[in-house]
Amino acid sequence: VVGAIISNAMYGREIEDSAVGMLRSDDGVTGIIESGYTFPSEGGRSGDHFFRFIGSKASVFAFYGKKGEPLIEINTSEGTEFEEDLGHGERMRNVINEGLSAIQEGRVPETNILDAVSILEIQDAVYDHARLNPLTNGPYPMGAAAARP
Template identity: 30%
Template sequence: MKIALLEVSHWHVPLYVPALEQPGIEVVAVSDSDRLKGSGIATRLGCKEYNSVENLLANEQPDFVFAFGRHPELPRIGKLLVERRIPFSLEKPCGTNADQVAELRKLAEAAGVYVAVPLNFRMGEVLDTLSEINGTLPTDITNFAVRFIVGPPSRYINAGASWMTDPAIAGGGSTINVGTHFIDLFLLLTGKPVSTVSAMMSSRCHGEQIEDHSVVTMRSEDGTVGVVETGYAFPSAADIKREFTFTIGSRKAYVQGGNDQIAYRLRDQLELGTQTRRVPFDTDLFYPLFVDKVLGEMAAGVKPFSGLREAEDMMRIMDAAYASAQAGGAPQLVQNSSPVRE
């Protein structure tokens, strides 16, 4: 299978590379308009380097593309690939607002092009463990709260992505960057559209234009409430990168996660007390799994486990969250949020 990587200066690309060095995969080209990391990645993978997406696509015919880039550029890159009928993965959030994602989704669906989006909390041992504890992936969520606090914005500046501190380019801060995963996870677990969103955001920690602390509260149409707290406030170091804790309750179990451990109590078996399981929480481990999964899906001719429709539903909530924060936390109605649970 011939693979191309677009805009490889993105900080997630190194997490993909080991999975692309497997037998049966040939990376034929990379593009890097930022001219920061393309040469090193091309050398490692033994492939050609191009200085733009357009130049690569004019000279190569890959079987599949992993596309990255600055947030406003993602819809344009996606359209170029749809026009050429090339199946691809598009880095989240796929744009800076839901309408951009919706337009790309419609084009891809009309063309019948496979498009995956790495909303990676739909895979991995955390979700598997939730399914095992509840007997199946729970559909009867009673409460949902996630705290995901990562390192400072300087990480992106040091990685050559200073644009991530500019809200006009990035679309925002921690909410649109890392909150995406947990908004999507709430949609997955409830299986219901979100009707109302309220949010408060702050930039007190680092004083950048983007928010470095955010609390988003969602209410699904059946009354379930979910809270997603994100930030760039964690003092990251080599030994520990972030804070990731959560509480997810269902009719069957009350589940708490943190520090690579899940603790749970079964509501109808309280005599068992609190039970625990060791589960890796390192989100970097999800990316090789994502590579294997999407290439397998594309080869099998099945639709993506996470694609543009899921990204659009998530971004509808994202748009409402930023509108609410701008309005001082006033609740905002969500337009056209309609997750479909298979």
């Protein structure tokens, strides 16, 4: 994690309503992850999640279209492609169903708890980085970081 901000400006609660993490891998891939809950409650949408990954041969952006549909944009030297992505709820159902099928069939699931732990470690690193500076944490007082195992 090379940069981060967590904000509770919209709702003023002790938890964030928006967070941005900036990442850089050892091989130079840049990632920007934004996640939040900043849509009006009566709009029918809940979380907003945006991802950008930029490497030496391609850039991949995950975002939402005008009607809230999840989209992926892939940019290479050969042009730009757009694909529909799965919604968060559908993705989680697929992960759970695939895991249950793997157990029934006696095979190793495609995703496992180590994948989830890695995601949480990145999330924790973003929060830790943002909490280092009052300009990247707030503007209202936030609750303390949760104890970690």
